[in-house]
Amino acid sequence: MKENWPKIVGFLLLLAAVLAVPHFLQFHHQDLLIFLVINVLVVTSYRLVTLTGEWSLIHAVMMGVGGYTATLLFRGFELGMWFTLPLAGLVAAAIAALLCFPLFRMTQFYFLIGSFAAGEAIRLCWIEFIIPFGGTGGLSGVEPPFVFDIDFLEPIPYYYLTLAIVGLCLLILYRIENSRIGLTLHSVHWKAPLAESVGVDTWRYRALAFIVGSFFVGVAGGLKVHYLGTINPNQFGIGFMVFILIWVIVGGYNRFYGPILGVVVLTLFDESIRQFEEFRPAIYGAVLILSILFLPKGLESIPARLRSWAGGGSDREKGKLTDG
Numbered sequence: 001m002k003e004n005w006p007k008i009v010g011f012l013l014l015l016a017a018v019l020a021v022p023h024f025l026q027f028h029h030q031d032l033l034i035f036l037v038i039n040v041l042v043v044t045s046y047r048l049v050t051l052t053g054e055w056s057l058i059h060a061v062m063m064g065v066g067g068y069t070a071t072l073l074f075r076g077f078e079l080g081m082w083f084t085l086p087l088a089g090l091v092a093a094a095i096a097a098l099l100c101f102p103l104f105r106m107t108q109f110y111f112l113i114g115s116f117a118a119g120e121a122i123r124l125c126w127i128e129f130i131i132p133f134g135g136t137g138g139l140s141g142v143e144p145p146f147v148f149d150i151d152f153l154e155p156i157p158y159y160y161l162t163l164a165i166v167g168l169c170l171l172i173l174y175r176i177e178n179s180r181i182g183l184t185l186h187s188v189h190w191k192a193p194l195a196e197s198v199g200v201d202t203w204r205y206r207a208l209a210f211i212v213g214s215f216f217v218g219v220a221g222g223l224k225v226h227y228l229g230t231i232n233p234n235q236f237g238i239g240f241m242v243f244i245l246i247w248v249i250v251g252g253y254n255r256f257y258g259p260i261l262g263v264v265v266l267t268l269f270d271e272s273i274r275q276f277e278e279f280r281p282a283i284y285g286a287v288l289i290l291s292i293l294f295l296p297k298g299l300e301s302i303p304a305r306l307r308s309w310a311g312g313g314s315d316r317e318k319g320k321l322t323d324g
Contacts, residue, residue, distance in 0.1 A: 018163065022156050029271075030155035034162055034227055036267050038220050041166045043247050043259035044173055045216035050253055051177070052206045053189035054111050057241050058099075059217055061119035064126070064236030065092040066218025067225040071139050072132055074226075081145040085165070085222040092218025093211045095122075100207040116238070126233040138232025142225050158227055165223065169216050174256055176212065185209055246284060250291045252298020261299045 022030050046059045066088035073079045073087055099118055106114045126133040133139070144152035145161075152158045176182055187195045188202045196202055225231045251262015266287070273283055295301060 019160075022159050027155065030159065032267070032271065034155060034159050035224070036264065037159065037162050037166050038223050039247070039263050039267070040260050041169055041220040041223075042217055043244060043251070043263045044170055044256070045213045045220070046244055046248060047253050047256070047259045048173060048177070048185075048216075049209050049213040050248070051182070051185040051189060052202075052209050053192075054107070054206055054210070055245075056103075056115035056210070057112055057238070058115040058119035058122075059213070059244055060236045060238075060241040061122050062092045062096060062214040063217045063221040063224070064231075064233070065095055065122065065214075066221030067231045067236070068126065068133060068139075068221075069218070070222035070225050071142050071231050074142050075139065076132075081222070081226050084226070085219050088222035089215040089218040092221070093215035096211045096214035097207070100210060104203055104206055104210075119241075120238075123233050123236065134232070136233065138230055138235075140230040142229050142231070144226045162223055162227070165219070169219060173216065177256060181205075181208070246288055250287065250295075250298060252295075252300035254297060255300045258298050258300035265299060 022033055025033065042059070042063060049056060049059065069088040069091040070081075070084035073084045074081075079087075099115075103111060103114050103118065126138075127136055129135070144158055146152065150157050152161060177185075184195070184200060184205055185208075187200065188205050192202050221236075224235075247263040247266055248259045249262070250266060251260065252258030269287075270280075273280065276283065291298065
């Protein structure tokens with residue numbers, strides 16, 4: 001129990017900082033903080049998909065599926081956010097389940113291209129069908145919930161609401177990864193033939209990761225649209241998908257907190273280079289290349305490297321003392 005105290009204290013300090021930080025920020029940065037928390041759920045749900053070794057280009061579109069579902073349910077049936085969020089996740093999961101049959105007949109590069117094509121087909125429907133999706137202009141008029149006289153139109157209350165929902169989703173994702181299902185997903189990635197030899201249906205587990213990941217990113221889409229109040233197809237294009245990939249790769253995807261670290265660090269970095277808007281693609285390309293060259297396992301590998309260097313340094317010093 002004693003060895004867990006540093007982790008508990010660190011978690012409590014982090015929680016206190018996360019709860020206090022919006023009160024010290026301006027309105028623009030409070031908005032940014034809300035989107036950051038939502039993107040934490042986006043990258044963590046995407047990491048669940050990558051556990052099986054399959055990288056897709058449809059995750060951003062699945063977020064849009066959740067967002068459009070929440071919008072249509074709110075506008076058409078006047079359902080509140082407490083109903084639209086789970087239904088947004090369920091619709092995204094259902095579409096993912098349908099796509100499993102064609103997509104998982106492919107693997108690796110072909111799966112990547114197939115998922116991109118499927119995502120663009122869905123996005124094309126949003127653009128072409130003005131009814132009910134609103135075409136390129138999208139839809140508007142979505143509102144956040146109204147509970148106990150709390151005005152969730154204000155960024156700080158909505159931030160706490162988002163933090164609570166995303167925290168619950170992260171807990172569920174963490175439990176899934178550390179369950180028997182999560183261990184099986186890892187085995188499908190690293191030793192698929194061996195897993196099949198002991199009776200594991202690798203197709204089913206790949207599909208399961210894809211469906212569950214789509215459910216949670218659909219919830220993230222609902223959270224985003226209930227705050228913005230509007231939605232359009234351009235919000236979920238390939239540009240946003242590239243950002244998801246960069247966040248996950250730079251942060252690292254071998255540990256649960258890797259993508260979270262990536263999205264937090266790069267969001268802060270992006271805010272610091274906002275004055276160089278025209279150079280952003282080049283800057284992000286350089287960041288990605290440098291990360292692959294010097295941190296192939298992502299930012300999550302830095303603590304292990306520091307411990308290794310510290311241990312190596314102390315061993316060298318011990319050797320010098322012994323030789324002397």
